Amino acid sequence: MITLDYTLMVVGLGSTLLGLVSGVLGSFAVLRKQSLLGDAISHAALPGICLGFLVTMDKSPIFLVLGAIFTGWVGAFLVSLIVKNTVLKQDAALGVILSVFFGFGLVLLTLIQSIPAASQSGLESFLFGSAATLLKSDVIVMSVLGLIVLSLTSIFWKEFKLISFDTEFAATLGLPTSKLDLFLNTLIVISIVIGLQTVGVVLMSALIIAPAAAARQWTDKLAHMVLLSGFFGALSGCIGAMLSATIPNLPTGPTIVITISVFVFISLLFAPNRGLVWGYIRHLKDRNNIRAKTMLANLRLFSERDTDPFYPHELSALTAIGRGPAKKAMAELHEQGFVVNPEGNLWGLTESGLAASKLVEAEMFGGSDAIS
Amino acid sequence: MPFLDIIILASIISVGCVLPGVFLVLRKVALMSDAISHAILLGIVVGFLIIKDLHSPLLIVGAALAGILTVFLTEMLIHSRRLKKDAAIGLIFPVFFSLGVILINKFASDVHLDNDAVLLGEIAYSPLNRLYAFGMDLGPMAIWIMLPILLVNILFIYSFYKELKLISFDPGLATALGFSPSILHYALMSLVSITAVGAFNAVGSILVVALMITPPATAYLLTERVSKMIGISILIAILSSILGVGLAILIDASIAGCIVTMTGVFFLLALCFSPQQGLVFKYFFAKKQRILFAAHMLLVHMSSHEGTSNESEENTIRNMTTHMRWTERFSKQVSKLVVQHNWVKRDKGALSLTPLGRETARSVILR
Numbered sequence: 098m099i100t101l102d103y104t105l106m107v108v109g110l111g112s113t114l115l116g117l118v119s120g121v122l123g124s125f126a127v128l129r130k131q132s133l134l135g136d137a138i139s140h141a142a143l144p145g146i147c148l149g150f151l152v153t154m155d156k157s158p159i160f161l162v163l164g165a166i167f168t169g170w171v172g173a174f175l176v177s178l179i180v181k182n183t184v185l186k187q188d189a190a191l192g193v194i195l196s197v198f199f200g201f202g203l204v205l206l207t208l209i210q211s212i213p214a215a216s217q218s219g220l221e222s223f224l225f226g227s228a229a230t231l232l233k234s235d236v237i238v239m240s241v242l243g244l245i246v247l248s249l250t251s252i253f254w255k256e257f258k259l260i261s262f263d264t265e266f267a268a269t270l271g272l273p274t275s276k277l278d279l280f281l282n283t284l285i286v287i288s289i290v291i292g293l294q295t296v297g298v299v300l301m302s303a304l305i306i307a308p309a310a311a312a313r314q315w316t317d318k319l320a321h322m323v324l325l326s327g328f329f330g331a332l333s334g335c336i337g338a339m340l341s342a343t344i345p346n347l348p349t350g351p352t353i354v355i356t357i358s359v360f361v362f363i364s365l366l367f368a369p370n371r372g373l374v375w376g377y378i379r380h381l382k383d384r385n386n387i388r389a390k391t392m393l394a395n396l397r398l399f400s401e402r403d404t405d406p407f408y409p410h411e412l413s414a415l416t417a418i419g420r421g422p423a424k425k426a427m428a429e430l431h432e433q434g435f436v437v438n439p440e441g442n443l444w445g446l447t448e449s450g451l452a453a454s455k456l457v458e459a460e461m462f463g464g465s466d467a468i469s
Numbered sequence: 470m471p472f473l474d475i476i477i478l479a480s481i482i483s484v485g486c487v488l489p490g491v492f493l494v495l496r497k498v499a500l501m502s503d504a505i506s507h508a509i510l511l512g513i514v515v516g517f518l519i520i521k522d523l524h525s526p527l528l529i530v531g532a533a534l535a536g537i538l539t540v541f542l543t544e545m546l547i548h549s550r551r552l553k554k555d556a557a558i559g560l561i562f563p564v565f566f567s568l569g570v571i572l573i574n575k576f577a578s579d580v581h582l583d584n585d586a587v588l589l590g591e592i593a594y595s596p597l598n599r600l601y602a603f604g605m606d607l608g609p610m611a612i613w614i615m616l617p618i619l620l621v622n623i624l625f626i627y628s629f630y631k632e633l634k635l636i637s638f639d640p641g642l643a644t645a646l647g648f649s650p651s652i653l654h655y656a657l658m659s660l661v662s663i664t665a666v667g668a669f670n671a672v673g674s675i676l677v678v679a680l681m682i683t684p685p686a687t688a689y690l691l692t693e694r695v696s697k698m699i700g701i702s703i704l705i706a707i708l709s710s711i712l713g714v715g716l717a718i719l720i721d722a723s724i725a726g727c728i729v730t731m732t733g734v735f736f737l738l739a740l741c742f743s744p745q746q747g748l749v750f751k752y753f754f755a756k757k758q759r760i761l762f763a764a765h766m767l768l769v770h771m772s773s774h775e776g777t778s779n780e781s782e783e784n785t786i787r788n789m790t791t792h793m794r795w796t797e798r799f800s801k802q803v804s805k806l807v808v809q810h811n812w813v814k815r816d817k818g819a820l821s822l823t824p825l826g827r828e829t830a831r832s833v834i835l836r
Contacts, residue, residue: 192682
């Protein structure tokens with residue numbers, strides 16, 4: 098029996114939404130090799146949340162969100178300013194911005210905590226996120242922002258696709274690439290800010306990267322990737338928030354991160370084509386194949402010296418000449434009917450094996466002329 | 470004097486962080502410190518749940534292992550070529566950090582380890598936990614944890630200074646000469662892990678990144694010599710510690726946060742006013758170049774019209790604004806420069822080249 102608790106419904110709706118939006122926009126961040134910009138933006142949003150509160154002395158989501166968007170955007174802008182104008186590379190610029198903004202945010206947060214009237218402001222929930230504090234008004238703000246971001250993404254779909262894969266080509270077509278760049282980054286900032294209250298500033302970056310990283314494994318098409326990424330994000334947001342809201346002492350942000358990371362793990366291992374497991378199996382098959390072919394070539398070397406080309410040899414002799422265990426390779430060849438096993442450890446070529454060994458020799462050494 | 474204790478501890482921690490940080494910035498792996506400092510939380514929590522003592526040296530070993538494991542897993546993910554480097558970095562450490570936070574909230578929230586300790590550190594309380602030996606008060610315990618780590622960092626950088634510089638600037642040459650960049654890389658990562666663990670108690674998990682990256686990044690804006698970079702970083706680290714603790718006491722806010730904010734202030738100053746890299750300098754330099762180029766163009770323009778019938782019409786200030794499409798203000802700046810250099814003589818609106826100006830125009834054309 099399922100009882101649809103009102104609070105739980107609000108929580109589920111909000112977290113599904115934030116997962117969807119961050120999944121969609123995260124795809125562009127990951128493809129443009131700007132995954133870690135999300136890390137800087139989400140940390141940089143903390144002082145904005147505090148400033149939004151300090152200026153208005155009001156915990157309404159709209160003020161906090163506007164503050165977060167402002168400082169998050171400033172952080173992203175400073176990163177590109179530093180990278181464009183100084184010797185510092187992206188990594189150092191991101192490191193400086195994310196840690197300094199976060200440190201400054203903590204200063205403001207401790208200041209707010211010392212204001213008597215504001216001690217119950219609940220801003221600490223922005224650190225690790227708290228689905229339980231989601232109110233209907235929060236979800237309304239999130240929905241409006243999410244809807245704006247998603248519709249702008251679909252309107253500018255072609256442009257975003259172009260600057261994600263081939264910025265130079267986009268520029269030659271006359272597109273204002275640096276403006277589009279800024280525009281896309283602004284949308285990413287907003288999609289990060291949407292999730293801050295639920296997931297927290299510390300871990301929000303994972304929700305930008307992980308759904309896209311998982312989706313990337315399943316497809317090579319941008320449209321499929323974006324949809325799949327949004328789906329993964331929505332699903333893990335919903336599952337994580339529900340778990341956290343129903344199990345006591347389970348912080349929301351980390352729970353959502355672990356949930357989406359399970360998706361990433363499964364995708365990395367088992368996605369068709371790109372899955373690491375299939376890759377490993379292909380590697381093993383290739384290795385066995387090469388070993389069997391080498392063994393066939395070795396048997397041919399023996400057969401050329403013997404008067405009887407089908408004379409069976411000891412497995413130990415074959416192992417010695419093949420510089421490795423021969424048993425598995427012989428079993429493989431036996432299955433294909435290239436060798437016979439008349440008794441015990443003795444193995445010899447068959448007619449078809451002899452023919453096949455000529456082909457292998459040609460393949461491996463470029464024909465029998467090459468070694469004669 | 471607890472404040473003096475805090476300042477001394479903060480200085481030791483920040484200098485200890487800065488030393489490996491210089492090479493993180495130079496090697497362009499600054500964000501590895503972000504990954505490591507998050508990941509050590511899991512090591513600390515698991516170690517704490519087993520040992521039940523937040524100040525045990527064994528905790529440092531466990532946590533450092535977690536840090537190195539993160540580096541290893543991240544690099545494995547990069548080598549699998551299923552993801553780009555930045556995405557791989559951003560995937561592993563959140564998992565470690567999340568597990569750490571969940572374990573704290575589930576099992577350890579009633580003791581000294583809580584969310585605040587993870588984010589803010591306990592530097593304000595560190596003078597309370599003192600080391601006593603032979604009946605003497607030897608100062609805060611945290612100093613005696615961090616001081617050996619600082620010494621190890623100094624010793625490491627002193628012994629492998631040349632090698633570290635080599636792998637930072639030319640890893641290819643390092644390999645060719647027979648050094649293994651990856652061994653030194655992992656040694657550096659181990660140092661970063663140990664330092665991050667040592668600093669964790671005082672400043673929390675995330676602000677370690679600021680202490681490791683920001684002072685070296687600031688120094689890199691000011692100098693190109695590694696030795697000077699280390700010196701400036703240490704100076705900024707100590708100044709930030711002193712000013713940060715002072716600020717924190719003044720406004721009654723997080724000490725670690727204030728120290729980090731001060732490093733940010735130094736960074737901002739260097740970003741604006743560095744002689745070579747600074748934005749302000751760059752802005753003025755670019756403006757000066759623009760005016761100088763325009764002045765040269767003016768000289769060439771004047772020399773080509775010199776002695777022609779329409780000279781009196783062409784070589785006037787008014788013509789510059791209409792013909793060359795310069796703004797009024799810009800033409801004024803240009804004409805001021807050419808008169809200053811004694812390239813052009815000015816008679817009300819009319820301009821005429823001096824011999825020096827003619828010479829300059831010719832050299833510009835020939836260039």
